[in-house]
Structures are given as C-alpha cells and as structure tokens.
Amino acid sequence: MFLFVMNVRKKMALSLVAVLITGLGVAIPVAARTVVIEDGLIGYWSFDKDTVKGKTVADIWGNQDAEIIGDLQIVAGKFGEAVQLGGGAGARVQMTDDIKKAELPTEEMTIELWAWDEQFIEWGGYVVAVQDNGAFEKGWLLGTRWKAFSFALSSEDADDGDGLLTYLNAATPSEMNEWYHVVGTYDGREMKIYVNGKLEGTSGVQSGPINYPDRIFFSIGAYKDDNEDFVHKGMLDEVRLYDRALSEKEVLNNMEAEGLAVEPAGKLSLTWGQLKAAASR
Ligand SMILES: [Ca+2]
Numbered sequence: 001m002f003l004f005v006m007n008v009r010k011k012m013a014l015s016l017v018a019v020l021i022t023g024l025g026v027a028i029p030v031a032a033r034t035v036v037i038e039d040g041l042i043g044y045w046s047f048d049k050d051t052v053k054g055k056t057v058a059d060i061w062g063n064q065d066a067e068i069i070g071d072l073q074i075v076a077g078k079f080g081e082a083v084q085l086g087g088g089a090g091a092r093v094q095m096t097d098d099i100k101k102a103e104l105p106t107e108e109m110t111i112e113l114w115a116w117d118e119q120f121i122e123w124g125g126y127v128v129a130v131q132d133n134g135a136f137e138k139g140w141l142l143g144t145r146w147k148a149f150s151f152a153l154s155s156e157d158a159d160d161g162d163g164l165l166t167y168l169n170a171a172t173p174s175e176m177n178e179w180y181h182v183v184g185t186y187d188g189r190e191m192k193i194y195v196n197g198k199l200e201g202t203s204g205v206q207s208g209p210i211n212y213p214d215r216i217f218f219s220i221g222a223y224k225d226d227n228e229d230f231v232h233k234g235m236l237d238e239v240r241l242y243d244r245a246l247s248e249k250e251v252l253n254n255m256e257a258e259g260l261a262v263e264p265a266g267k268l269s270l271t272w273g274q275l276k277a278a279a280s281r
C-alpha cells in the first residue's frame, strides 16, 4: 500500500513537470538545447518581440540597448522575431552615435548574425561601426558587397596614416530570400568570414588593435557613416558581438544555438532548478 502511494506521487510529480513544460510553450528540455557561447559576449540583440519596447531594442546580454530610427518592423524571424528593414534611407537600429559611450571590441572581435537579403547593393551594412570616406578608412562592419557577404576591418598596424580597411568577401555568392548565418572574426592577426558555419575567406592584411574613428553611427541595418546611408532591405536576426575571435567550432555551436542558457529576466523560462523544485512539491 505504501509503495503504491509512492508510485502515484512520483507519477504526479512527473506529470506536473510535463504540464509546466507544455503549458509555458517550452518544447525542448532546457539542458538539451545548444546555447549561445557566453565567453567574450558583449552584446546580443535578439529582436524577439518581448525585448522590443516602443522604440527600444534591448541588448539582452550587455548594456547597449538600441534605438529604432525610421521605418522598420519586428517580424517573425529565424529564431523568434527579427528586424525587417525596407531599404529606404534613414532607417536603422542604433546603439549609439557617441563612440565614447559605445562598448566596442578593441583587440579582437566576433560579429555574428542571421541575414535575409531582399536586394543586393554595392555597400550593404548589417552591423556597422565604420567610417569609409575616401582614403579615411576606420572601424569595422559586417555586410555585403553586391552578392558577397563581407567583413571589413581597419587595424592600427595596417594604418597608412588615415586608416585602411580590408573588405574580406565570402567566396560563395549569396541568394536572395534565404536565411544565412554570417560571422566575421578577428584575432589581432587574421580576419575570417564564415557563412553557414563554413570558412569562406581569410586575410592577414590587418594586425594589432582595431583602429576606430572619432565618430561612428554604431548601428544594425544600415551602412551608415558621415557620407553614406544605405539601408538593408530584408531581415536581420540574433545579432551578437564578442570581444574575442570565436573558433570555427564555436561558430558552428552558435549557428545551432537557440538562445542563452538562462533567458534574461522578464522572459518566461524555466531552469532545471525551478523544474526540480516544482516536481518535489
Ligand atoms: Ca530573434
């Protein structure tokens, strides 16, 4: 009799866990998910709808909440929601236009995102912290040169007096209306660009600390500097910035990742601790 009661209790506890999981819409157990690498992460803009309030897009990891400027929408994306831009001038999601307030990588970096293109332009910008005005070439960006994904960076060792950018293009051209995982890394000696987890280009032209200009428009969704403003046409999702170069293995991990290990406060989520606590009640 006592055993029977225990079994019933155990069953009740298990079904309680199942109800909690399905009831909150969490389809996969927390521990089975591939999660975003946190080592070196300094910014993460997911564009999920519960992280966008009015004109503010939360940085769900770091301190750089961004401001929606101009006409753009939050739409269904690769993971949760994404930002959709229409290509007209004047729109972007801006972290800051004050480089003194920007939290930017200095020695090494990784910029990572999911991109969906609805047109190809010569100077496409996904995430931009650059000035490229004639021979004055400083900062970095991840974007496109026509149909090629492109990671551009300017370093102090390669400085020709007023900065020098290397635009490292992916070898394989991209297609419109498809999601691509695009990553640029720089370890202080080499730039790399990865597309869908595959290394698509390497350059050793740049070395040393990143060479920043005095003024930037640190933004998502536009190739914006002092004399250009080319807005992306398409979607961008799950934008992440690191202050170190992720390895190829880490890039592959993040391509599979469905978010952070523990979702940020305000997002409905359960940790194993909470599940266990619920089950033992
Ligand atoms: Ca998202």
Ligand SMILES: [Ca+2]
Pocket (backbone or CB within 6 Å): 131, 132, 133, 134, 225, 226, 227, 228
């Ligand atoms: Ca320019």
Ligand SMILES: [Ca+2]
Pocket (backbone or CB within 6 Å): 135, 136, 137, 160, 161, 162, 163, 164
């Ligand atoms: Ca120059």
